[in-house]
Amino acid sequence: MLLGDLAFLHDVGALLSPPDEKPPRLQVIVGNDGGGTIFDSLEVASSAPREDLDRAFFTPHTVQLEQLALAYGWEYQQITTRSALDQALTTPSGGRQIIEVPLER
Numbered sequence: 001m002l003l004g005d006l007a008f009l010h011d012v013g014a015l016l017s018p019p020d021e022k023p024p025r026l027q028v029i030v031g032n033d034g035g036g037t038i039f040d041s042l043e044v045a046s047s048a049p050r051e052d053l054d055r056a057f058f059t060p061h062t063v064q065l066e067q068l069a070l071a072y073g074w075e076y077q078q079i080t081t082r083s084a085l086d087q088a089l090t091t092p093s094g095g096r097q098i099i100e101v102p103l104e105r
Helices: 005-010 037-041 052-056 065-071 080-089
Strands: 003-004 026-032 077-079 094-102
Touching: 003 005, 003 094, 005 026, 026 080, 065 077, 080 094
Parallel strands: 003 026, 026 094, 077 094
Antiparallel strands: none
């Protein structure tokens, strides 16, 4: 599964699964640009002053995704290269895993 950081944080409660269910093998890849960069592609972004766009659309955060993963009992990796991501996606994992990919805004 591939998500942006804001979508991930909005639905973080979905990481919780019932204790009597076997955890599925699931890798969640989170592209983390610090919040809201997807809105830079809106038409208004080309005409609005940057500070107004940042105030209205950009949602900065400093959430430590590793801590969320641990709190919900998920494995965690931070990946910074394409080859490391390819390896993480093709290496068998024991269960639920969050893969954070830091991105530039």
